[in-house]
Amino acid sequence: MDFKTALKQRVLVADGAMGTLLYGNYGINSAFENLNLTHPDTILRVHQSYISAGADVIQTNTYAANRLKLTRYDLQDQVTAINKAAVKLAETAKHAADHPVYVLGTIGGLAGDTDQAVQQATPAAIQASLTEQLQALLATKQLDGILLETYYDLPELLTALKIVKAQTDLPVITNVSMLAPGVLRDGTTFADAVIQLAAAGADVIGTNCRLGPYYLAQSFEKLAVPATVKLAVYPNSGLPGTDQDGHVVYDGDPSYFEEYAERFRQLGLNLIGGCCGTTPLHTAALVRGLASRAIVPHTAVAQPQSAPTLASTIGPHPFLQKVATQKTALVELDPPKDFDTAKFFNGAQRLKAAGVDGITLSDNSLASVRISNATIAAQLKLSYGITPIVHLTTRDHNLIGLQSEIMGLHSLGIEDILAVTGDPAKLGDFPGATSVGDVRSVELIKLIKQFNSGIGPTGKSLKQATDFRVAAAFNPNAYRTNVSTKSIERKRNYGCDYIITQPVFDIKNVQALADALKTNDLHVPVFVGVMPLVSYRNAAFLHHEVHGIRLPQTVLDRMKQAEQAGNERAVGIQIAKELIDGICDCFNGVHIVTPFNRFKTVIELVDYVQQKNLTSVQ
Structure with missing residues (x-):
């Protein structure tokens, strides 16, 4: 059964974090994507842990495996090798599983990134970087889908989706990241973002990162979008804190995810996973928390409702008026x-x-x-x-x-x-x-x-x-x-x-x-x-x-x-x-x-x- 068919038949559980898990549990603080080449056993062990916890869907360790992000570590010429190795590791874990598993090739968003190479990049350079990574992932011919995740800017995600759809027929999951429940940072409502992404051809649309289950559930509670849209959610384990050494830590109890699993299903979610701070324990909690794998239809709406915007009424600014003449x-x-x-x-x-x-x-x-x-x-x-x-x-x-x-x-x-x-x-x-x-x-x-x-x-x-x-x-x-x-x-x-x-x-x-x-x-x-x-x-x-x-x-x-x-x-x-x-x-x-x-x-x-x-x- 292919991934598209599986999505139509049952609610799927996705894996959780890779970066924060490597940082928190393994003490690794470097270019996580390069571990595909230098420490393949570690990455394979993470994939296997999520699968053993019950994950139906895993993602490749390629979130920042693009030329712009890898430049920070002088690894920009390793884009192809890193991405191909990531797919191979995920596929190895998939074929050793005792239940069907689907592998998504992950590509992360770049807008708003603080990395210098990203900040100085032109839109054309960002698109070229995405294309290069995408082609490296697709060259393996082993993926079940593409995951575009952690996109704060809807235009960037729409552009990325267009590039992906032009090069593959694989299903595409598009996840925006919200700074506040139900609204993107440019004021676009989550509902409008879902509708625009659906119109652009996304197969699954959802949200990940920044917020925990509580706020992301709020974002779906009043979501009114076409019934044909398939939805995904990848919440953080909760809000981060810092330890005595100033390191970012997450201490969200996995049992909290167990409480929210069935709630997410009842809200019409098709794909439920985790993001920052989550571990295989959170994945196992999601599996336990689901009362059923039957898909629950979500609310449909005929016309999208745009978020109210306040027009700027530009005042006189006398010196700027004067300087014109x-x-x-x-x-x-x-x-x-x-x-x-x-x-x-x-x-x-x-x-x-x-x-x-x-x-x-x-x-x-x-x-x-x-x-x-x-x-x-x-x-x-x-x-x-x-x-x-x-x-x-x-x-x-x-x-x-x-x-x-x-x-x-x-x-x-x-x-x-x-x-x-x-x-x-x-x-x-x-x-x-x-x-x-x-x-x-x-x-x-x-x-x-x-x-x-x-x-x-x-x-x-x-x-x-x-x-x-x-x-x-x-x-x-x-x-x-x-x-x-x-x-x-x-x-x-x-x-x-x-x-x-x-x-x-x-x-x-x-x-x-x-x-x-x-x-x-x-x-x-x-x-x-x-x-x-x-x-x-x-x-x-x-x-x-x-x-x-x-x-x-x-x-x-x-x-x-x-x-x-x-x-x-x-x-x-x-x-x-x-x-x-x-x-x-x-x-x-x-x-x-x-x-x-x-x-x-x-x-x-x-x-x-x-x-x-x-x-x-x-």
Whole structure:
């Protein structure tokens, strides 16, 4: 009897975890998929343990056996060997079983993975990686089906399904992973995902990982999809914890799975297995818990019901409207390092009076501790009527903290954010501090913009849509600016609305940036950085010690001469004005960095930018 026929006749029990079992029970913490080659007896023993526990379906040890994931271990050229060995081991266990067993070739999702090779991969590279692994699995001609599991993004899973269906007639199981019961992280309901996957040709559709039996059962309780759809569930053993050494552990009692087995069957599930934290004991518990193997029909519905979405109502954002047609000045200020904030707010008021269009607030620049920029931003907006643009770094906040900060900013009515990585923690006041880096700056952009849909990262409704405009940073001082603009295109694809550059001191870099944007047909507002020099020593420090900033020798020479002549401030302002002239020939946006709280200098430059608009009118 083939796998498709078996699915129609009875509820099947699938195996459980491979990775967490190898980690927790065998003490292995490496490339689990490579064990197919280096420790085949261990993998075979795992398969045999699940079969002995009563599993009807087992999956190959190939979840991350793709080129992108294996690059981390320098095993990218072993894709074919690892996948073929995995199938052989599963087949060996199958043929030694005392009851019918079906083998699924497993391919895991990649979207949202923190591995560097995956993060930097293009959609085309991800598809090529999947295709290569799929072909290696299919080349064995021994599989009973393909399992696409742990897909957080429905579009990625639909693409993977399309690729698989084009190359094989084997049945395909597609499992999404939900961060909250009944909804994917982009707000798509589980019901809609099931319907879309069914329409795309999936033979079995379900969910795995992240959540335990309690929440996954909730996801199926109100699931209304066509009666012809076959359903699968692979819950985690429960929520993970950590031991005294900080290692992730699962301690879910297998008897809990026994309680849920019959409940899953009554909800209309055709295939019931386990994911992270589960063991052969959980599989045996599922087998014991099933009162029958008879299939229970689930609820059918004629038309899919889409999840309610909250449309983003984008507000005015005056400085972004202005920069489309006029010269516009933003000014960067560092929040105070102590509680004497009078000078800071007095300077901010003077900048407002001078006509500055917005004030950007750094997030502990150079990794030096300052008052929270969100707190300062709230005071600027609420007490002084100044538009703040808050820098938000991935350095200081983990994924939980980032979301909390984003929600807090919206609650304060602050809707402009510059998403940046942040200077390395070791540069600052506490070199022993660590940089977090849960996500990259581009992923932070995407995270912020998702809030504009009124849907949080877990897929839950926020009861209100935000109105964020997100800036991305860019360094035009880098060599080969025309090539570097690819990063701007990437940031635009992730949702950034405008660009703020690092300070420039060579107008050739500005012109090269403008040419590159035009050549690549990139239309995005750009605010080019200008940092007025206050002394020769300041210029030399920036040139020699600050990463990403280089000054032309002519500028260094002029500041050196100014030091000797005693007119460094005047020369520094003149150089800044010359740069503004060149910037305004190419762009409408200027971002002035305030040096050492020299508000008088910055106000003069803001006024100079404003005069450009008067000159153009005349």
